[in-house]
Amino acid sequence: MKKLLIISSFLLLGLTSCNKEEKSIKQDSLPINKSDSAIYHTFSVDGKPFLVKQIGDNYYISDDVMISKRQLNVIKNIKSSNGGKISSIRKGTHSDFIYKWTNGILYYKIESSRRSQILQAFSIIEAKSNIKFIERTNQQEYVTFIDDSSEGTSYSSHIGMETGANKIVALYPTQGLGTIVHETLHALGYFHEHTRPDRDAYVAVNTSGLGQNAAFQYQKQPYSTSYGNLDFNSIMMYPSSSVMVKVGGGTWAAQRDSLSTGDIEGLNMFYGSKIIGSNNTCSNEIYTILHPNTVTLENAIGVATLTSLGNNKWKVERIGNNSGLVTLKSINADNVISTSTINIGGDFTFTGRPIVNPGQIYTYTVDPSVNNVTFSVGGATILSQTSNTVRIRVLNTASNGALPYVQISATGTSTCGVITKTIIPDVVI
C-alpha cells in the first residue's frame, strides 16, 4: 500500500514543473534518506492544522517556496486567516506575510548560465504588468538567479521581498522558460493557484493516505486571499491528478507556457495597473490601462486633455501648441497607484535658479537634445551664451526704481518642432 502511494505521488509530481518533492519522494523509497531530516511543524489556523516543513535552517510552505524566519513568526501568530490585515489581492497575500518589491522594481543578479532565458522571462512579465526588473548595482535587496543541478527541480527561496534574506531563484537545467516565470512570480509574492483559501469551491482535493511530504504541497495557504475565480490556466496552477480533480469531476493540464488572463489580472492588482502607450506625443496618443479603476491626468491644465474611450482605452490630447510633462495616473481596485509620465509637445527641460538677487549672475540651461536654441531675457542682461546655456546678470532695479521683473526664455527645436520655455524667477533682496 505504501509503495502504491509513493508511485502515484511520483506520477503526479512528475507533471508539475517546480516542486522539490520529486527528489524527496524518490528518497522516501530508500532505507536512509534526506527527508528523514525534514521536520514538520504543525500550526493551527482557523482551527485547522497548517504545516511548515523545516530542513536544517530552511522553512518551506510549499515545495518550491521557502519562507524566512520572520514569515515563520507571522504564521505562528496568525490564529485566524480573517484576523489579520487581509487584502483583496488575487493570489497574493496577507499584508504582514508578503512584502512587495518597492515601486514594483525587482533588482536581480544573474549567476546562472541561462541569462538570455531569464531576461526573456522578465520581458514576459514586464509586458503585462507594472513590474520592472533592473540589474542590481549596489542595492541591498535583490534576487540572485543561479543554476542548481543537484535538486532536480527549480525553486524560489522566499516568497516576496524579504529584507535582509539571501533571496535565490534556483533553476534546474532541463526546466523551461515558463518555469523561470513561475519561480519569478514566487519571488514577486505569489502562491500556487490551487492553494487559494477558496479553492474548495473549484477543486476537490483528497490527500488522505498521503505522507506529509506529498500532502504538504496541497495545503491551503490561509494568509493568502483570492480575487476572481480560480484560474485553471494559471502558470501557478498544479495539474489535476488522483489527488485533485474539478468539483463535480473533470481534469485539466498544468501549463507553463505563458501568463494566463488571471495571472495578468493578479499582477496588475498587486503591483498596480500596467499603462501601455508612448511616453511622448506631439498631438494625441491612445493608452491602454490593464485593470484600472480611477484614471486621471495630472499636471495637465493648459497642456493636455484626457478622454475615456471605453474598453480600458484613454486618449491624451495636446492643447494647441502647448507643451509640458503630464502624468497619467491609474488607481486600481486595490488602491495601488501606477503612473506614466508623458512628454506633451516635445517639452524640454530648462533649468536654473528659481530665486535670484538684484545685480547677481546666474546660468540657465536647456536640455542638450534641443537644437537651434536662442535666448531672450527681461529684467537682466545676457553676459554670454553657449549652444544650450545662457549666463545673465539681473538688473539692480527696474526703470521705475522697483525690483526688476525677470524672465528668461529659451526657444529651440525639439521632437515636436519649435518650442519656447520661460522661467520667471522671484527677485528678492
Ligand SMILES: [Zn+2]
Ligand atoms: Zn511553485
